[in-house]
Amino acid sequence: MFSGRLLRISHNALGKPHHRGMAVYSSELWDEIRGKLSMFPGGSVNLVKQESGIAVLTVNNPDRMNAFSGTMMLELQDRVSQLENWKEGKGLIVHGAGGTFCSGSDLNAVRAISNPQDGMKMCMFMQDTLTRLLRLPLISVALVEGRALGGGAELTTACDFRLMTPSSEIQFVHKHMGLVPGWGGAARLVRIVGSQGALKLLAAALKVDSALAERIGLSDGVVATGAGTALAEAEHWLGDFTRGPAPVIQAIKKVALSGRERPLEDALRKEKEVFGTVWGGSANLEALARKSKHK
Numbered sequence: 001m002f003s004g005r006l007l008r009i010s011h012n013a014l015g016k017p018h019h020r021g022m023a024v025y026s027s028e029l030w031d032e033i034r035g036k037l038s039m040f041p042g043g044s045v046n047l048v049k050q051e052s053g054i055a056v057l058t059v060n061n062p063d064r065m066n067a068f069s070g071t072m073m074l075e076l077q078d079r080v081s082q083l084e085n086w087k088e089g090k091g092l093i094v095h096g097a098g099g100t101f102c103s104g105s106d107l108n109a110v111r112a113i114s115n116p117q118d119g120m121k122m123c124m125f126m127q128d129t130l131t132r133l134l135r136l137p138l139i140s141v142a143l144v145e146g147r148a149l150g151g152g153a154e155l156t157t158a159c160d161f162r163l164m165t166p167s168s169e170i171q172f173v174h175k176h177m178g179l180v181p182g183w184g185g186a187a188r189l190v191r192i193v194g195s196q197g198a199l200k201l202l203a204a205a206l207k208v209d210s211a212l213a214e215r216i217g218l219s220d221g222v223v224a225t226g227a228g229t230a231l232a233e234a235e236h237w238l239g240d241f242t243r244g245p246a247p248v249i250q251a252i253k254k255v256a257l258s259g260r261e262r263p264l265e266d267a268l269r270k271e272k273e274v275f276g277t278v279w280g281g282s283a284n285l286e287a288l289a290r291k292s293k294h295k
């Protein structure tokens, strides 16, 4: 059985563990996996970085309901690397082409790599990429039009927020495929809807419509359907959270992320470190000079 190396947690001067980098597994593992995934082509993952500081990531394989081919998994990793290095970035919208979100992994590729070794490698690769996606210093939202199934449902959980259209659905269909989530979706779902809620969604493979999703906290709002309309509304919605200078928005995401992921003392130390990057910074000095009142 394939056994992956987890990134070692290093220790700081106080002997407390701290996280090194944004990845889960050692990148030494990826050469072999990338070779395998490159054998399953189709579709693309497109990235547009806009002047507004909001980027749009499009899962683009509409002939297969935006299922992830092997090469799309590779492209997603590359796009995440680009976003990690985007200094001016503030927000990210993840959506699917052609009016639907994503139907998970491409079943043709899945059939070809249904042996345990390849399955484990694909699982680790996608866990790592989606963890890095969630850890980007950008405020991210998954815009779910149409259906988000299987790995597509997992992808929605790798964003900070989810928006749906009135007729869209999120469904963790894994049980019907004789599977459980393997792209980190179960771990993240528990953090979003709680362990009871996650257990219900996974065990019943429930079709979650926009009303139910909002009620259980899986969705953060509903946007109108229509070519371009949903994307424009999502951008408007995200604009409320990304207004302001990039260093401040990125710092806000970092402290929220460390609070979500780290034990309290570790999160407090991280918050102090991030605080130090904005205290006395240009946005802070300008606000002080303005003598801002927050009425």
Ligand SMILES: CCCC(=O)SCCNC(=O)CCNC(=O)[C@H](O)C(C)(C)COP(=O)(O)OP(=O)(O)OC[C@H]1O[C@@H](n2cnc3c(N)ncnc32)[C@H](O)[C@@H]1OP(=O)(O)O
Pocket: 063, 064, 065, 067, 103, 104, 105, 106, 107, 108, 110, 147, 149, 150, 151, 152, 173, 174, 177, 179, 180, 181, 182, 183
């Ligand atoms: C850890 C990851 C676990 C996973 O992600 S496992 C994969 C889970 N996803 C699935 O099982 C999705 C299976 N597909 C479906 O249920 C339906 O196709 C779906 C998405 C509800 C759409 O239904 P319809 O609107 O009736 O459209 P359709 O079935 O005719 O699909 C249009 C074309 O898209 C293809 N497609 C959809 N999902 C796919 C997938 N995941 N992998 C590969 N091909 C897929 C489908 O085969 C069809 O192609 P074609 O026109 O027959 O050539």
